[in-house]
Amino acid sequence: MKYPKDGKFGEFGGKYIPETLVPAIEELEENYLKFKDNKDFKKELDYYLKQYAGRPTPLYYAKNLSEKCGGAKIYLKREDLLHGGAHKINNTLGQALLAKKMNKKRIIAETGAGQHGVATAMACAVLGMKSEVYMGYKDTIRQKLNVYRMNMLGSKVHPVKSGSKTLKDAINEAIRDWITNVESTYYLLGSAVGPHPYPVMVRDFQSVIGEEIKVQMKKISNKTPDIVIACVGGGSNAIGTFYPLVDTNAEIIGVEAAGKGLKSKYHSATLSAGSKGVLHGMMTYLLQDEEGQITETHSISACIFDVD
Amino acid sequence: MSRIKEKFAELVAKKEKALIAYIMVGYPNEKTTMTAIRGLIKGGTDIIELGFPFSDPLADGPVIQNASMISLDNGIKINRFFNIVKKIRKETDIPLVLMTYTNILYHKGYPKFIAESKKAGIDGFILPDMSIEESKEYLASAKNRADTIFLVSPNTTKSRIERIAKSSSGFLYLVAVYGTTGVKTGIQNYTIKAIKEVKKITKGKIPVGVGFGVSTPNDVKKYINAGADAVIVGSAFLKLIEKTPHNKLELDITAFTKSLKRQTVKK
Numbered sequence: 317m318k319y320p321k322d323g324k325f326g327e328f329g330g331k332y333i334p335e336t337l338v339p340a341i342e343e344l345e346e347n348y349l350k351f352k353d354n355k356d357f358k359k360e361l362d363y364y365l366k367q368y369a370g371r372p373t374p375l376y377y378a379k380n381l382s383e384k385c386g387g388a389k390i391y392l393k394r395e396d397l398l399h400g401g402a403h404k405i406n407n408t409l410g411q412a413l414l415a416k417k418m419n420k421k422r423i424i425a426e427t428g429a430g431q432h433g434v435a436t437a438m439a440c441a442v443l444g445m446k447s448e449v450y451m452g453y454k455d456t457i458r459q460k461l462n463v464y465r466m467n468m469l470g471s472k473v474h475p476v477k478s479g480s481k482t483l484k485d486a487i488n489e490a491i492r493d494w495i496t497n498v499e500s501t502y503y504l505l506g507s508a509v510g511p512h513p514y515p516v517m518v519r520d521f522q523s524v525i526g527e528e529i530k531v532q533m534k535k536i537s538n539k540t541p542d543i544v545i546a547c548v549g550g551g552s553n554a555i556g557t558f559y560p561l562v563d564t565n566a567e568i569i570g571v572e573a574a575g576k577g578l579k580s581k582y583h584s585a586t587l588s589a590g591s592k593g594v595l596h597g598m599m600t601y602l603l604q605d606e607e608g609q610i611t612e613t614h615s616i617s618a619c620i621f622d623v624d
Numbered sequence: 625m626s627r628i629k630e631k632f633a634e635l636v637a638k639k640e641k642a643l644i645a646y647i648m649v650g651y652p653n654e655k656t657t658m659t660a661i662r663g664l665i666k667g668g669t670d671i672i673e674l675g676f677p678f679s680d681p682l683a684d685g686p687v688i689q690n691a692s693m694i695s696l697d698n699g700i701k702i703n704r705f706f707n708i709v710k711k712i713r714k715e716t717d718i719p720l721v722l723m724t725y726t727n728i729l730y731h732k733g734y735p736k737f738i739a740e741s742k743k744a745g746i747d748g749f750i751l752p753d754m755s756i757e758e759s760k761e762y763l764a765s766a767k768n769r770a771d772t773i774f775l776v777s778p779n780t781t782k783s784r785i786e787r788i789a790k791s792s793s794g795f796l797y798l799v800a801v802y803g804t805t806g807v808k809t810g811i812q813n814y815t816i817k818a819i820k821e822v823k824k825i826t827k828g829k830i831p832v833g834v835g836f837g838v839s840t841p842n843d844v845k846k847y848i849n850a851g852a853d854a855v856i857v858g859s860a861f862l863k864l865i866e867k868t869p870h871n872k873l874e875l876d877i878t879a880f881t882k883s884l885k886r887q888t889v890k891k
Contacts, residue, residue, distance in 0.1 A: 322757075332726055332753045334683045336777040336799060338784065478689055479680065488682045495683065496803040498779065594727040594753070595680060607702055608731025609679040 317520055317559070319349075323512020331511040333597045336495050340503075345513045347418050352520065361413055368442055369398050369405045371524065375532040388543065391536075393529055395553065403525060403553045404435035404506055410521035412439035415502035422497065423447040425504040426490040428455060428483035428550075429617050430462025432506030437471035447504075448472045450490045452482035480612045487596050507550025511597030515555075522556025530560055540564040547571050549584065549617060575614045582614035627719040627747045628771050628794035631670055632831045632853065641848050641888035642795075643668065644833055645881065646723065646858030648675035648691035649708055650700035651865065656873065657708060660865055663874040665716055667881020670888075672712075673750065673856065676705050676724040683752035685806035687859040702732065706744035713745035721773065721794070723750040726758075734765035742769050748794045749773065756791050763791060773797050773833075778818035785825045795831040795854055798822050800838060800847070806859030807837045811846045819850040844887040857884060 323329050351357040365371040373394045382390045395403035423440050427433030433449040440447035453475040456463050463473050479485035494503045505514045533541050544561050546554040548570040558568050575583035590601040603611045645664045649657050677692035729737045748771030766772045771794030776785050789796055800815045822832050834847045835856030844855045868876045
């Protein structure tokens with residue numbers, strides 16, 4: 317896997333962070349480079365991915381859907397069958413294991429609908445680490461069940477009441493915690509966002525999805541897929557699926573949530589309808605107003621009705 | 625020479641240190657901002673930092689977060705902000721520093737934003753999420769136009785402090801504590817150590833200002849005694865603005881400012 321030395325993907329990515337976090341980011345990068353190709357580390361991670369998370373996941377031939385659509389043979393990569401019900405655990409196990417090697421005693425994470433929070437709580441539970449999760453206040457109501465699951469797994473959930481009380485504010489609050497407890501704490505980011513090296517780490521830990529697809533597809537049809545489709549929110553499942561297939565002939569399609577339409581203010585299509593900007597430590601596409609203030613995303617991923 | 629550099633030169637001649645005050649423009653409204661600024665000047669503030677609100681102020685604590693939200697809700701936009709700066713400039717020649725987040729400048733374009741700021745009367749910038757690694761275009765745009773004030777932290781390495789100091793002009797901002805703005809942790813030994821260390825590394829080539837959680841005359845005294853060239857007080861002023869009725873505001877701000885400024889003057 318390619319490793320961007322300056323943390324840049326073209327003009328994107330980078331490190332736009334408060335100076336207090338620089339030593340933490342440097343320590344993280346140093347350790348990630350040390351462990352990412354380390355045999356024992358990989359073996360240990362592989363063990364947890366198989367025995368705890370339930371890898372490999374099936375590549376399921378959706379016969380009825382394929383017939384109904386009447387075109388391609390459609391296969392579903394069943395990441396939903398993993399422990400916790402989402403692909404998120406691929407990354408949380410990788411990062412939590414790394415944090416353990418770094419002797420970090422406390423893990424913090426952000427979560428939107430709660431999937432990453434649950435996956436963080438699960439990884440920390442199995443590795444015997446303490447975790448605290450920041451979750452937008454609105455989301456704690458919309459996804460109460462996930463709050464229960466995190467609590468049951470031993471994780472403390474902090475409802476975030478600042479800003480729009482959703483994911484972006486949960487990230488802000490997690491970063492504020494990290495600035496305050498920089499020495500003791502590991503910030504476990506779940507999306508392909510944040511300052512370098514987070515996007516690279518998330519990509520690498522999630523690439524197990526695409527790697528498995530390659531092997532499974534080869535077995536099924538002796539070739540790579542013609543088309544790969546993934547939904548794009550924070551981007552972790554998409555990059556994990558796409559990255560190993562980028563150099564094949566596969567056509568790659570990312571699907572963003574259009575909500576009430578790209579012309580309305582109610583969507584979360586940052587790549588299709590956003591513009592370049594700096595937020596959460598990186599240069600990326602953002603939904604923002606004409607002056608560079610970040611606007612709220614709209615998504616039904618956390619719940620189909622709105623909470624005030 | 626920039627207004628900020630002139631100010632520090634003037635203070636050195638008077639054997640004084642600088643008191644820098646931060647307020648969020650438009651919090652809770654424009655009229656209050658003007659009144660507060662008059663109070664700050666009467667109280668003897670040396671430099672004023674003007675906060676421009678950002679929707680996601682990740683280096684700020686609850687006080688400035690709240691002020692940002694209210695200021696945005698009050699419709700503070702870039703042009704209105706510049707108009708307020710021009711109004712302030714009609715009344716005073718005090719150095720004015722704009723504190724906001726990178727995206728605000730990036731979105732308009734660094735050269736354009738900096739040129740317009742300069743025209744309105746801004747002398748320098750503080751961007752808490754701008755790292756030196758990403759600062760090339762920002763620095764090129766600000767060169768000979770405005771001072772670029774970078775931040776260092778108590779955990780910043782010596783070689784990094786040297787690099788950051790080279791990119792900084794006006795003064796170097798030392799973050800006093802691990803945390804966001806306005807946190808109250810009391811005077812930490814590591815802060816005192818950091819002030820001495822940063823002063824040693826920078827060898828007097830650039831003034832060092834200490835901010836984050838500085839809120840009382842005693843804080844000011846301790847940091848000045850440790851060797852700081854300036855102290856920055858922010859959240860404490862916003863709290864005072866929040867609780868003081870408008871008709872008493874100018875007097876109360878003047879009195880509080882005087883109590884802080886006194887500690888920067890050698891007796």
